[in-house]
């Protein structure tokens with residue numbers, strides 16, 4: 001029996017996304033999502049892709065990530081793809097914060113688990129969910145290798161000049177305060193795919209990647225290596241996001257504490273969960289914001305303008321960091337789907353060799369594609385990300401050699 005299947009788990013704060021892939025041909029056998037974990041109306045959607053079957057949906061209370069994973073396991077079993085399958089070679093986990101230590105995908109043992117746990121204070125929304133996913137998967141299949149693929153790993157190549165904050169070095173080192181960056185699996189995949197779209201090797205191109213999902217981050221990638229990224233110690237820094245503020249004057253925090261009488265936890269919740277687009281206009285879904293903008297809603301328009309202003313600043317900053325740029329790549333939910341965001345972010349940057357062709361920008365699809373006019377000096381591209389495929393590839397590369405001939 002050849003074991004070539006990898007289950008990928010991407011556990012978020014209130015959701016689990018998963019995919020089962022067959023790495024002999026990188027095909028997808030099943031994919032799904034559990035949302036609103038911990039609420040009365042949790043929702044599971046499962047799609048059996050190997051048979052081309054219909055998606056199945058289920059709504060009801062799913063108390064925690066442990067219960068979510070057990071529900072996923074039951075759905076997979078209905079398609080004869082259960083976790084007990086001898087064809088399963090490994091389980092790959094997205095782990096958001098790996099600190100400075102983890103620069104590569106890593107087989108999880110107790111020491112690795114303890115280190116991921118130690119990093120909870122700097123990824124409070126993400127690492128606890130990742131840990132539960134790992135523990136439940138281990139309990140279900142203790143014999144299988146479980147691999148952690150870290151969001152931070154791709155960014156460990158950042159030079160100290162980009163990774164350090166300008167604060168007292170001793171204090172920073174004592175508390176491991178530095179810029180780590182996140183969404184690295186996506187930035188790695190998309191920068192490589194962008195080079196492919198240009199018919200070049202990643203080592204030959206400089207790319208600015210704009211990962212615009214619910215969380216959002218930009219990166220500057222020189223010759224396949226990250227040299228700067230917009231998220232920092234935690235996934236709060238940088239771009240305006242769905243519910244996170246991104247950059248602000250750190251003194252805003254002292255002000256809210258001293259003058260506003262808010263506690264540290266209240267300010268944390270404000271900046272991580274009640275800010276960004278939702279704080280500015282009450283909606284965090286870009287589709288809804290565009291609909292309101294089209295109806296002339298001024299609050300939605302201002303939220304959109306602030307989002308674009310910040311994005312444009314990062315494009316300019318990373319252009320300067322890189323010196324020469326071959327491509328700007330848009331990815332993730334907003335980057336792949338919101339033509340209006342792409343158009344507005346690039347508008348007015350003609351002097352930098354950047355432009356968007358409106359007709360190309362309006363084309364929809366799930367393949368990497370150029371949206372800049374043929375005459376443009378710098379390519380502008382839409383490059384769908386595939387974090388799950390990248391996690392599966394890295395997981396299988398690490399464990400596959402040991403299991404291919406079981």
Ligand SMILES: Nc1ncnc2c1ncn2[C@@H]1O[C@H](COP(=O)(O)OP(=O)(O)O)[C@@H](O)[C@H]1O
Nearest residue numbers: 212213214215284285286287332333334337338
């Ligand atoms: N057709 C669309 N037009 C505009 N925005 C979209 C569209 N589809 C999805 N989005 C945006 O993508 C976001 C989710 O992106 P995604 O990359 O899936 O995020 P995450 O992985 O962080 O949950 C949604 O909040 C929504 O704003």
Ligand SMILES: CC(=O)OP(=O)(O)O
Nearest residue numbers: 182183213214215235
């Ligand atoms: C790190 C991060 O922000 O992840 P997500 O976009 O999945 O919330």
Ligand SMILES: [Mg+2]
Nearest residue numbers: 213214215332
């Ligand atoms: Mg995402």
